[in-house]
Amino acid sequence: MLRWLWPFVKPYRRQLVFALLALVMTALLTLSLGQGVRLMMDQGFVVGSQQGLQQSIAVFAVLVLFMSLGAFLRFYWVSWLGERVVADIRQHLYQHLLTLPPSFFEDNLAGEIQSRVTTDTTLLQTVIGSSLSFAIRNALMFVGALVLMLYTNLKLSLMALLAVPLLVLPVIWLGRRVRSLSRDSQDQVAKVGAWAGESLQHIKVVQAFGRESVVSAQFSDAAEGAFQVALRRIRQRALLIFLVLLLLMGSVAWMLYVGGSDVIAGQLSGGELAAFVFYALMVAMSLAAVTEVYGEVQRAAGAADRIRELMAAHADIQSPPVQDADDQPPITPAAANDGANTAPAPLLVLNNVGFAYPSRPALPALNRVQLSIQSGERIAIVGPSGAGKSTLLDLLLRFRDPQQGSVQLHGRDLRDWPLAQLRQHFALVPQQPVLFSASVRDNLKFARPDASEAELLAAAKAAHAHDFIEQLPDGYDAFLGEQGVKLSGGQKQRLAIARAILCDADILLLDEATSALDADSEYWVQQALDQLMRQRTSIVIAHRLATVRTADRIVVLDQGQVVAMGSHEQLLQQSPLYQRLAQLQFAHH
Known part of the structure; x- marks a missing residue:
């Protein structure tokens, strides 16, 4: 995990150095308190010297002051580093997700992905921001206190070291189990979140069918599953803490007995025993703290694995490598015409196109499709469901x-276009x-953030959306709610058309834009579409043949193949x- 994190930490090396210096200073000052305790005992209490006591207390107070200052600096810089690095990871992860094709999101639950972007980060x-620095500081204090223990009394220290293997082995073994269980726990929590989000998003369907109890039971089962996995993880961590504290405090108690016997026998001063006990307790508390944080680190390692897995997802659709301007093929306007007898070059050409989805490779969605589209032409694509439209x-x-x-x-393979430039x-x-x-304004400007207010209003009027927008409580500043829930289907569609008008692209793609509308909404949307398609190349997918009768050409698709092409009248013949299809739709006329 640390190797993976380093590229994100590397740009902030200076802040990392500040944090480490403060961390080391805090650890050293905390360790020096033991010497303050020894001076207090030997030069104050034991000899009965008021002056010695005052001097040792003064030294102790100075150490506490600098230790507190070091703790402040350590907490500030470590917390700053944690927040900054995780913000960068979130941005990097989100930017990577934006490069993945829609097929990736068809195969992965949105709630699962959101959980990795938010909960795991x-x-x-x-x-x-806290646990790792806490672990490093306690590890330094453990090592330092161990060294000072050896310096203070070798015999007692060697006795303490006998317990170290008994402590380290369970930490490593149980820590690995905690990491595995932590990943399982995060997966379960993500599934719970995904299920909750999906059921609440479609609350109308849930309530319309009266399935609240069924959905609630399914959510409860998922939540209970997440709890059971988390419980196994908690059990492992609790066992780890129990074993470490039992062995550590048992060792301290044994050393107190042996050290106390040496003081009574005159082989050890009271100050030395007090200092040794201070360091022994510091070793015990530091190791216990590291053990507890180790569980958190292993849990974070499980989360890091999930984030790394998402970052490793490969985008099959990518822009071509950047080329010099001289190496790029020229783009000739499709409507260019050198002479009166020269036909304009086609704008779009589908040349023997074949495509099959990975889930059903033996069933082509498109099979040897051949189609040329001129600039300014209105093309309608019709056919039964599953035809490949x-x-x-x-x-x-x-x-x-x-x-x-x-x-x-424009005579250039789509794979040779930079994606952003192509989609413009x-x-x-x-x-x-x-x-x-x-708001309405933000939704419209999503197509073109730099659009002026006049252009915005013109697009809304062209889409026949201006009047109903003005009737909203805040007009163009009205908040639309999640997925525009405060608008009707026809109003949402007209806003989408206004956004397309504002985009002002030269090729318009309409994917059954009127199929789910009532007659009145369809009329207004159709008026908006007619306005939008003027002087633009349009490719319209439609089930309702009445909406495509005025197209320049109608392409009939069936089982991924072009089976006919022509005007409405020609195709009827x-x-x-x-x-x-026409008989089914126009039979009532």
Whole structure:
């Protein structure tokens, strides 16, 4: 764990040095208190000297003052370091998560990932910011007190050392078990959090079906499972603390008996015995403290393993290596036309594209798809569920890469584009509009943070959203709640369209943007879409054929293949599949 943490600590070496100096100073000053106790006993109490007592008390007070100052500096710098390093780890982890493709989040629970970003990093912060320095300080005090014990009385010290193997072996063995159980405990807690978040997010469905008791029982089972794993971890740590304290204090008691006998026999002074007992107790308390913190460190190591596992997740979709400007192929506008008889180059080309999901490699989602799209063209993609329509949009946005063939934009393979630059060419309006827990203004500006107020208002008006926004309690500053819960489906969709208008990309992707709307909402959303699609290349996925009748071309997909292409009227004559879809939808007319 420490090797993994070092790259995050390395930029703050100066603060680390400050913390270590304060830590060493505190440990040394604490150890020197034993000599203050010896002076107090031998030069004050034993000889009955008031002056000697005053001098030894003064020395003791100075030591306490500097030790307190060292403790202040140690706590400040170690805590600063812990907070700073964990903040960096969180930022690094979140930035890494943002680079992972959507397929990663389809295979991993959102609550589980959130637990690693928050709970596990908090455990690390506790260890780095307090427990680790506490362990190091006590380890130094253990070593220092042991050396001073040997210096003060060799016979008693050798007796104490006999107990060390009996202490170290259980610490190592039980510590490893604590680490393993800690990871299991964190996994269980993450599952509990994921289940709670999912059930509360869909509370309407839970309550509509009257399944509150079922959900509550399932959560209770998960929470009980997490408790049982945590209980096993606590049992191991409690056993570790019990064994260490029993052996340590038993050793101290034995040394007190032998040392007291030596004082009575005149072989040892009272001050030397007091100093030795002070150091022996310090050794005992330091080792006990290290043992207790060792459990915390092992628990944090389990959390670190989970974070490292997440950071090690590889993004299959990545930008190409940075090239010099001279090495990059030129981007020619798709609508460029050298002469009257020269057809414009296509904007988008899907060349023999094939793709199958890893979970079902024998069933292609797209199979030898060939399609060219001109700039400014309106393309509709229709077909039954599972035909490959949404997969096609994923390939265009490079959420996935084709396993066969290629997709080209402006004559350049999508894999040769930097991801950020590529996606600036697209504006997406998904089937389920995505809104964040923020104001209307913040949600709209998510597409373009530098947009002016005039541009913001113009986009809202073009999407037919301005009127209902003005009626909200705070207008454009109204808070929308989680996932825009305070708005209707049509209002959320119009906000998503306004955001796409504000984005002002040259290619528009519409993924069944009206499929879940009532007739009135669909009318207003369709008006907004017509405004949005003007002078833009549009690719529209739709189940409702009435929304795509005006498209320049309609592409019919079935089982991942293009089975027909043409206008609405042409397809009614040429495509049996399109005829069947049309008959099902227009039969009531």
